[in-house]
Amino acid sequence: MDAMTEQQVRRSFINCSRGEASGLTLPREFGQLALAELALLGWRDAKAPLRGYLVVPQGDGPVGVSLRAADTRMSSRTPAMCLLCQTAQSGDAISLFTARRSGEAGRNGNTVGTYICADLRCAERARSEIPPWLRERDPEEVAEERVAELRERVDGFLDAVRKA
Numbered sequence: 001m002d003a004m005t006e007q008q009v010r011r012s013f014i015n016c017s018r019g020e021a022s023g024l025t026l027p028r029e030f031g032q033l034a035l036a037e038l039a040l041l042g043w044r045d046a047k048a049p050l051r052g053y054l055v056v057p058q059g060d061g062p063v064g065v066s067l068r069a070a071d072t073r074m075s076s077r078t079p080a081m082c083l084l085c086q087t088a089q090s091g092d093a094i095s096l097f098t099a100r101r102s103g104e105a106g107r108n109g110n111t112v113g114t115y116i117c118a119d120l121r122c123a124e125r126a127r128s129e130i131p132p133w134l135r136e137r138d139p140e141e142v143a144e145e146r147v148a149e150l151r152e153r154v155d156g157f158l159d160a161v162r163k164a
């Protein structure tokens with residue numbers, strides 16, 4: 001599979017207008033990423049502080065969702081967990097994100113929300129942050145499992161965004 005082009009990414013969004021999708025800021029390292037090999041590309045918009053995006057490569061092309069972070073943050077003393085990559089972190093590293101549902105539901109103001117790593121870099125974290133109870137196992141095998149589970153949860157989230 002070829003790497004995704006900028007145009008493919010901008011066209012992949014299922015819950016924002018074409019205008020919004022063409023105006024969003026791509027991640028700085030976009031040109032250097034081996035996007036097809038990533039389980040998930042997630043980033044915050046450098047020019048719109050509460051905006052973030054998830055783009056998931058799929059067999060028939062990428063699927064993207066636009067997200068909005070809550071403007072309140074949890075305390076750094078509160079333990080929290082990302083519900084996509086299931087990495088335990090301090091509360092200030094996790095944010096509640098909402099996604100407008102696609103289609104008519106979204107136009108009527110319907111959203112779905114979930115707690116995700118504030119920087120949206122779950123794909124890296126699924127590989128690098130191995131929980132202590134899994135550290136006796138083969139690290140590559142554990143990383144593969146964590147990435148596969150991340151994909152399942154992200155696909156579930158995409159389904160919720162798409163559900164009519």
Ligand SMILES: [Zn+2]
Nearest residue numbers: 082085117122
């Ligand atoms: Zn995460």
